[in-house]
Amino acid sequence: MKTKRVLLFILLCTATCLQLCAQSTIGRQKVDQYPITAWGTPTYGLTWLPVDYSSESKKYPLIIFLHGSGETGTSISSLNNLISTALPQRIAQGWNPEAVNPLNGENQKFIVVSPQAPGWSYSYTHVQWILKDIVSRYRVDTSRIYITGVSAGGAGTWSCVTNGPSFAQKIAAIVPVSGAGSNTTSESDQIPLVGGVYGMKVWSVCGADDSFWSLANTYTNTINTAVPAPAVPALASGIAGAGHSAAAWNTAYDPTWRNNALNLNVYEWMLKYSRAGSSPAVPPTVSAGSSQVITLPVSAVTLSGSASAASGNSITSYSWSRVSGPSSFVFLSPGSASTVVNSLVQGSYVFRLTVTDNLGLQATSDVAVSVLGAVAANVPPTVNAGTDISLTLPVSVANLSGSAADSDGTIASYQWSKISGPGAYSIATPGSAFSAVTGLVQGVYNFELKVTDNGGAAARDTVQITVNAALPPPPPPPANAAPRANAGADVSLTLPVNTTTLSGSGTDSDGTIASYQWSKVSGPNNYNIGSADAAATNITSLTQGVYSFELKVTDNGGAAARDTVMVTVNGALPPPPPPPANAAPRANAGADVSLTLPVNTTTLSGSGTDSDGTIASYQWSKVSGPNNYNIGSADAAATNITNLTQGVY
Numbered sequence: 001m002k003t004k005r006v007l008l009f010i011l012l013c014t015a016t017c018l019q020l021c022a023q024s025t026i027g028r029q030k031v032d033q034y035p036i037t038a039w040g041t042p043t044y045g046l047t048w049l050p051v052d053y054s055s056e057s058k059k060y061p062l063i064i065f066l067h068g069s070g071e072t073g074t075s076i077s078s079l080n081n082l083i084s085t086a087l088p089q090r091i092a093q094g095w096n097p098e099a100v101n102p103l104n105g106e107n108q109k110f111i112v113v114s115p116q117a118p119g120w121s122y123s124y125t126h127v128q129w130i131l132k133d134i135v136s137r138y139r140v141d142t143s144r145i146y147i148t149g150v151s152a153g154g155a156g157t158w159s160c161v162t163n164g165p166s167f168a169q170k171i172a173a174i175v176p177v178s179g180a181g182s183n184t185t186s187e188s189d190q191i192p193l194v195g196g197v198y199g200m201k202v203w204s205v206c207g208a209d210d211s212f213w214s215l216a217n218t219y220t221n222t223i224n225t226a227v228p229a230p231a232v233p234a235l236a237s238g239i240a241g242a243g244h245s246a247a248a249w250n251t252a253y254d255p256t257w258r259n260n261a262l263n264l265n266v267y268e269w270m271l272k273y274s275r276a277g278s279s280p281a282v283p284p285t286v287s288a289g290s291s292q293v294i295t296l297p298v299s300a301v302t303l304s305g306s307a308s309a310a311s312g313n314s315i316t317s318y319s320w321s322r323v324s325g326p327s328s329f330v331f332l333s334p335g336s337a338s339t340v341v342n343s344l345v346q347g348s349y350v351f352r353l354t355v356t357d358n359l360g361l362q363a364t365s366d367v368a369v370s371v372l373g374a375v376a377a378n379v380p381p382t383v384n385a386g387t388d389i390s391l392t393l394p395v396s397v398a399n400l401s402g403s404a405a406d407s408d409g410t411i412a413s414y415q416w417s418k419i420s421g422p423g424a425y426s427i428a429t430p431g432s433a434f435s436a437v438t439g440l441v442q443g444v445y446n447f448e449l450k451v452t453d454n455g456g457a458a459a460r461d462t463v464q465i466t467v468n469a470a471l472p473p474p475p476p477p478p479a480n481a482a483p484r485a486n487a488g489a490d491v492s493l494t495l496p497v498n499t500t501t502l503s504g505s506g507t508d509s510d511g512t513i514a515s516y517q518w519s520k521v522s523g524p525n526n527y528n529i530g531s532a533d534a535a536a537t538n539i540t541s542l543t544q545g546v547y548s549f550e551l552k553v554t555d556n557g558g559a560a561a562r563d564t565v566m567v568t569v570n571g572a573l574p575p576p577p578p579p580p581a582n583a584a585p586r587a588n589a590g591a592d593v594s595l596t597l598p599v600n601t602t603t604l605s606g607s608g609t610d611s612d613g614t615i616a617s618y619q620w621s622k623v624s625g626p627n628n629y630n631i632g633s634a635d636a637a638a639t640n641i642t643n644l645t646q647g648v649y
Contacts, residue, residue: 027083027092031076034115034133036126043126044075045116046082048091049138050098050109059141061271062134063087063097065114066121066149066156068178068249074118081116086150086177086249088114095255099267108271111138121152123159123183128167143274147174148266150249154179154212158219161200162187164364165283168194173201173273175266177252178210178244179219190362195223195230197283197361201273202234203266205252207242232273282310288353288367296374300342303367307337307355317356323366325349346373378455381406385449385463393470396440400463402433404451413452419462421445440467480557483508487551487565494570498542502565504535506553515554521564523547542569585610600644606637625649 024031029046036043050060065088071081083092091097097110113134115122122130127147135142149157154176161168194200202223204216220236237259242248251257255265262269286307294301309315320334326347333339341351349369356362386401404411416430422443428436437447445465452458488503506513518532524545530538539549547567554560590605608615620634626647632640641649 026076026079027088028094029083029088029091029112029114031079032113034113034130036115036122036129038129043115043117043122043130044073044079046079046088046114047134047138048097048110048112048114050111051096052109053111053139057139059139060109060111061144061146062138062140063110063112063270064127064131064134064145064147065112066127066147066153067114067116068149068151068153069120070151071116072119072121073116079116082114085246087112087148087253089250090253090255097267099255099265099271101271102262102264102268103272110267111140121149121156123156124163124167124187125159127156127160131170141274142170143172144271145171145275146270147171148177149179150177150252151180151244153177155183158191159183159187161194161198161202162190164190165193165198168198168200169275171200172275173203173270175203175205175252175270176216177205178207178212178248179204179216180212191219191222192226193283193361195232195234196226196228199231199275201232203269204234204236205248205266206236206238207244207248208238208240209243210248212244213238282313283361284309284313284315284355284357284363286353286355286363286365288351288365291368291370293370293372294344295372296346299344299371300340301344301369302338302340303351303353303369304338305353305355305365305367307353307363309357310361313357313361315355316358319354319356321352321354323350323352325369341369344369344371346371376408378453378457379406379408380457381409381411381451381453381459383449383451383459383461385447385461388464388466390466390468391440392468393442396467397436397438398440398465400427400435400437400447400449402449402451402461402463404433404449404459406453409454411451412454415450415452417448417450419446419448421465422467437465440465442467442469478510480555480559481508481510482559483511483513483553483555483561485551485553485561485563487549487563490566490568492568492570493542495544495572498569499538499540500542500567501536501538502549502551502567504537504551504553504563504565506535506551506555506561508555511556513553514556517552517554519550519552521548521550523567524569539567542567544569544571580612583610583612585613585615595644597646601640601642602644603638603640606639608637622649 026046029048032045032047033042034045035041067082071084073079073081082088091112097112098107100107115130134140147157147160157174157176158179161171161174194202204220206213206216216236220234223230223234239248239251242251252266255267258265284307287305289304292301303320307315318335318337320331320339322329326345328343328345329341330343331339331341350366351369352364352366354362354364381404383404384402389398391398400416402414414431414433416427416435418425422441424439424441425437425445426439446462448460448462450458450460484507486505491500493500504516506516516533516535518529518537520527524543526541526543527539527547528541548564549567550562550564552560552562586609588607593602595602606618618635618637620631620639622629626645628643628645629641629649630643
């Protein structure tokens with residue numbers, strides 16, 4: 001949770017840094033940010049630094065101003081609400097916060113911090129962190145810290161001095177203006193302690209027509225009549241004719257307004273007081289004891305408180321009360337330092353021990369009690385040691401692979417052990433779900449996996465490892481059988497053909513052929529083997545003669561075999577005799593034709609033969625006769641003759 005808060009703070013700071021850079025001052029006051037929680041949640045505000053702050057090294061008195069409910073906001077632009085009234089308005093209008101200290105006549109300048117709340121105003125819960133931040137970043141005279149505020153901020157001012165002495169005694173004086181009451185009942189109960197016990201100097205200012213004017217007088221009288229009484233009586237001043245409005249607030253912070261018996265403005269009055277010389281009565285110290293956690297059905301605890309009074313004082317009473325938590329509880333001895341509280345139910349309680357001494361000074365301490373619900377019976381885990389394993393020597397290592405689950409919790413531990421089998425073994429990581437086992441010998445082992453859950457319940461499972469004797473060595477392999485080579489069929493060529501292809505092959509009954517190699521055994525010197533290391537190769541550049549080529553094949557065991565092929569190259573043949581003379585073909589134009597007009601068309605059916613070849617073409621033409629005619633297909637053996645006239649063609 002702390003990590004998430006830090007990350008949130010970083011994101012918030014990053015998101016607002018650009019805004020801070022965009023506008024650095026409003027109403028002559030520095031746009032600032034302060035944390036309001038322990039984990040640094042930021043809030044905007046205005047900070048006034050004296051004009052000589054950067055040129056001096058001294059420390060300055062600090063005024064923390066808490067605004068009213070009408071000046072709230074959450075952004076830089078809303079800071080303009082702050083300068084609409086009271087002290088921030090005075091600064092915005094040109095006044096530099098400073099006053100003459102009535103005790104020594106010195107003119108002293110103030111640092112003024114005005115944080116802006118998103119609603120109502122800030123109180124002790126927030127101001128404690130704002131003050132811590134301001135003191136760490138600015139040169140603050142920590143003996144002169146003053147808190148003032150209007151309306152809701154007046155209530156916040158009272159809150160800062162009614163939450164115990166630790167923080168109140170850091171404050172020299174307060175000026176609640178038109179204070180709208182206190183914030184909680186416990187804070188109101190501490191009003192009598194503010195002056196005499198906490199040593200606080202108080203001046204309440206309020207409009208005389210304000211409904212809270214009577215409350216200001218009541219608080220003032222309560223402080224002044226308390227035992228012990230304050231060393232400096234609290235003051236209350238009413239502003240005539242003013243109600244609960246800015247008229248009263250602007251008057252109270254006017255440096256020219258001096259309406260009290262001392263004739264001092266609020267800034268001069270503040271400077272009279274510091275924490276260096278105050279010595280208030282010391283309240284008792286108290287401890288409510290250590291936090292406790294129980295689980296039902298246990299429903300009672302003993303609260304063991306203790307307290308001690310300051311020197312010369314004594315504890316007069318103890319009182320136990322519930323601060324928060326379920327309403328079911330019973331104190332057996334609520335007026336004693338220690339008490340049993342029973343009838344508790346499931347939930348988170350905070351109990352408070354309040355002690356009072358003989359001067360009426362009180363101190364409180366809180367203790368937390370957590371009551372957990374009844375816990376169901378723990379369900380044992382389930383475990384699986386894995387499947388059985390069989391090994392054969394010389395392998396002597398196995399891997400144990402276990403697993404486990406717990407339905408109502410988590411597995412807290414694993415543990416492997418041998419429960420039976422030979423004595424030789426070593427478990428590498430016995431506390432892990434997975435482990436190697438080494439050094440195994442022949443025999444049967446049983447290993448157990450024990451798992452334990454977060455509730456202490458355990459479960460076991462075993463796995464068997466059988467280690468077999470080493471197998472006898474295998475028989476030697478049979479002798480390598482030689483391969484068989486086949487150089488292919490013999491070849492016969494006749495020049496000018498001087499090239500051939502040798503197609504060899506090889507087989508191996510107990511392996512594979514590893515290589516081929518062709519070489520010439522005998523024959524003429526002219527030749528060329530194209531691929532001597534392949535089963536098939538071209539042979540070129542051969543001359544007339546008889547060649548013998550050998551194919552050597554080698555198997556994967558190194559054995560070899562050979563075969564030869566013969567290539568016979570014959571001399572060139574004599575040229576062939578010339579062909580006989582071409583015999584002329586014979587033509588037949590067909591039988592003569594006789595027509596009687598008006599028929600003037602006929603078909604001529606010719607043919608041709610060639611004793612030593614074939615007919616290559618036909619061609620019809622007119623030799624004699626009338627001029628009128630038409631040959632339909634002059635280049636065909638048969639053709640139509642049309643458009644004939646009387647006569648002989």
